[in-house]
Amino acid sequence: xxxxxxxxxxLLKPSETLSLTCAVSGASFNNYYxxxxxxxxxxxxxxxxxxxxxxxxxxxxxxxxxVTISVDTSKSQFSLKLTSVTAADTAVYFCxxxxxxxxxxxxxxxxxxxxxxxxxx
Amino acid sequence: xxxxxQSPGSLSLSPGERATLSCRANQDIGSAYLAWYQQRPGQxxxxxxxxxxxxxxxxxxxxxxSGSGTNFTLTITRLEPEDFAVYYCQQYGSSPWTFGRGTKVxxx
Numbered sequence: 001x002x003x004x005x006x007x008x009x010x011l012l013k014p015s016e017t018l019s020l021t022c023a024v025s026g027a028s029f030n031n032y033y034x035x036x037x038x039x040x041x042x043x044x045x046x047x048x049x050x051x052x053x054x055x056x057x058x059x060x061x062x063x064x065x066x067v068t069i070s071v072d073t074s075k076s077q078f079s080l081k082l083t084s085v086t087a088a089d090t091a092v093y094f095c096x097x098x099x100x101x102x103x104x105x106x107x108x109x110x111x112x113x114x115x116x117x118x119x120x121x
Numbered sequence: 122x123x124x125x126x127q128s129p130g131s132l133s134l135s136p137g138e139r140a141t142l143s144c145r146a147n148q149d150i151g152s153a154y155l156a157w158y159q160q161r162p163g164q165x166x167x168x169x170x171x172x173x174x175x176x177x178x179x180x181x182x183x184x185x186x187s188g189s190g191t192n193f194t195l196t197i198t199r200l201e202p203e204d205f206a207v208y209y210c211q212q213y214g215s216s217p218w219t220f221g222r223g224t225k226v227x228x229x
Contacts, residue, residue, distance in 0.1 A: 045158075045166065045209055045220040060217040061122075094165055099213065107213035108156040110168035110177060 002027040004113035006095045008080075012120045018082040020116060022095030029053055029076040033098030035109055036069060036080045038091040046091075050098050051078050085120045092117050123148050123212050127221035133229040140197040142208055142224045144188075150214030152189035160223075161206045169208075170195065200226070 008020035022034070030053040038046050049059035051069045059067050068081045082089060095113040099105050124147045134140055144155070152173040158166040168177040170186035173193055183198045197204055205228050210221045 044222045045211070047211075047218045047220070058216055062217070106171055107154045108168050108171035108177070109158075109166075109211070110171075112165035112167070115165050 002097060002111055004095045004097065004111065006093075006113040006116050008093070008116050008118065010117055010119060012085050012118060014086050014120060015084055016120075018080070018085050018089065018093075018118055018120075020080040020093050020095070020118075022078050022080075022113060024076045024078075024097070027097065029073060031101050033058075033101065034069075034071070034078045035096045035098040036078075037094045037096060037109070037112075039094070039115075040088075040091045043091075048080065048082075048093075052101060085118075087120050090118065090120045122217055123150060123215050123219050125210050125212055125219055125221035127208075127210060127224050129224060130222070131225040131227060133227050134200055135229045136200050136202055138200050140195075140200055140204075140226055142195040142197075142226075144193040144195070144210035144221050146191045146193075146212060146214070148215065149190045150212045154213040155186075155188070155193050156211045156213070157186055157195045158209045158211065159204075159206050160209065161203070166209060197226070 003025045006022045033050040035050040036048040049069050051057045066083045071078045092115040094115045096109045126145045128143045155173045157170040160166040174186045185196045207223045207225045209223045
């Protein structure tokens with residue numbers, strides 16, 4: 001069973017860098033897009049970006065100038081960095097497994113990590 | 122960017138009733154690239170349906186999806202107490218991948 005465990009600082013000051021690390025267990029790390037999504041309090045879901053084991057990345061243009069997603073295949077981990085945070089970046093950040101790299105591709109996000117609340121204040 | 126419009130924004134129903142949720146895209150996204158998620162309060166979203174109509178593993182058959190192109194529907198045939206939640210559609214038709222704003226199914 002695939003599990004995603006995530007961790008990162010929960011309270012940041014404006015202009016600091018948000019860091020989130022996601023560890024994957026129970027799945028072939030090489031076969032999927034690994035995805036980060038966020039949800040502001042009381043709001044909907046916003047896709048931030050994704051990465052493959054080879055380091056291919058795809059970011060949401062609305063955040064691309066501030067986002068870096070990296071991968072450590074030796075640990076089956078991927079990480080998010082979001083620079084110059086403001087109060088608008090306050091949200092629950094989710095790590096998740098995205099679509100498969102190998103066909104047939106299931107175009108969906110499943111499963112999701114438990115989420116990490118990051119507050120910028 | 123593909124915009125997904127979900128309607129209604131909220132739905133007040135009683136247990137045992139049928140729920141019909143709509144998701145409309147501003148561009149054709151086919152049928153392979155539309156997924157539905159359920160989010161209960163305080164929890165992460167859970168995949169219900171992918172490829173517009175395929176139930177994810179462990180999802181009861183009271184949940185069904187349909188549609189293609191720009192119009193999609195999630196139907197819950199008989200609402201159970203645990204089905205009262207927020208439902209999101211999401212597209213993988215064109216990057217950036219986007220979500221609808223959600224439909225909240227609440228107890229009447």
